[in-house]
Amino acid sequence: MRKHVLWLVLASFWACAPGSYHLTNRTAARIGVDSVTAATDSSVANFLKPYRQGLEKTMNEVLATSTGSIEKGLPDAPLNDLLTDALLKQATQRYGKPIDCAHLNYGGIRDNLPKGDITTGSVFEVMPFDNQLVVLTLTGDMLQQFLNHFASGHGLVMSGIRVKIHDKQVQAVTFNNGRTLQPNETYTLALSDYIANGGDSADFLQNAVKRENINYLIRDALIDYFRQLGKAGQPITPTSDGRIRIE
Incomplete structure (x- = not known):
């Protein structure tokens, strides 16, 4: 009562x-x-x-199943990796072109996912906000600034790259697509409109080379991703691949 x-x-x-x-x-x-x-x-x-x-x-719609609870954590954790990988895949499908990497703000991940059935309600608990998915084009220098900014205290949650952090600064970046981080080249980053608008003190992102709104809620992207796994009969096994390392 x-x-x-x-x-x-x-x-x-x-x-x-x-x-x-x-x-x-x-x-x-x-x-x-x-x-x-x-x-x-x-x-x-x-x-x-x-x-x-x-x-x-x-x-109560069951989207997918998990063999264990999927939890968030720093510097890396199964839920961090799962959600950003889902975001990168769905963003690429909606965008229609390859995207170099994806980011989620750590504080915006509001809950863990349970062992067993993952429902639409589960995703709402993890991502209750109506944040839109945005694709930014950044120079290499700006992407480095972005990575350092989140590595220095906000929590770096990424897909599409592997990094090493030393003294709260990113010292090495390896892209999954084989690219290297060069100061004057441009890169695409999928992220929430909250961060693209300067949230978590990332005001510098408002000077991005280009911003593209693709009319896709981040929560809907996650629901679509889990539903695809469920229809394919692919259970989720919580794993963390160590993509974010502190040395």
């Missing part, structure tokens, strides 16, 4: 002239609201019933 508390505040005012009021008295009363004191309005409950049933059906 859930119980909520409301505070009712009553104030009395005295006016001595038009538009002039002075507080003369104030009283407060504590009112408990729970399933005992607040009876269910059957008309409202009946009105909401089909919507509630539809929502429960959607949230």
Whole structure:
């Protein structure tokens, strides 16, 4: 049973002239609201019933299964790798061209994924925000700045690259697609609009070479990815490949 508390505040005012009021008295009363004191309005409950049933059906859809719980962590963890790999794959499909790497802000990953059934509701718990997927084109210098920025304290969560971090600075970058990080070359990065807009103090990203909005919620990208795994009969085995290493 859930119980909520409301505070009712009553104030009395005295006016001595038009538009002039002075507080003369104030009283407060504590009112408990729970399933005992607040009876269910059957008309409202009946009105909401089909919507509630539809929502429960959607949230309880099993997308995929996992052989173990999938947890986040730093500097690297199974959930970090799984979500960014999913994001990179889905972003590439939606973008229609190869993307060099993908990023998720560590603080935006709000929960772990359970062992067993992974439902739509599970994904909502992990990613409750309506963040859009954005593709930025960055110079090598700016991508290096980006990596150093998140390695220095925000948590670096990436797909498409492997890095070594020393003294909170990225010392080595290896791309999965065989590219090397060169200061004057350009690279594509899939990430949330929150970070692209300067979130987590990444204001410098507003000077990106190019920004492309691909009209795809990050949460929807994850749901699509897990659904594809489920339809293919591919269970998830939680693993971390050590792509982010601190030395």
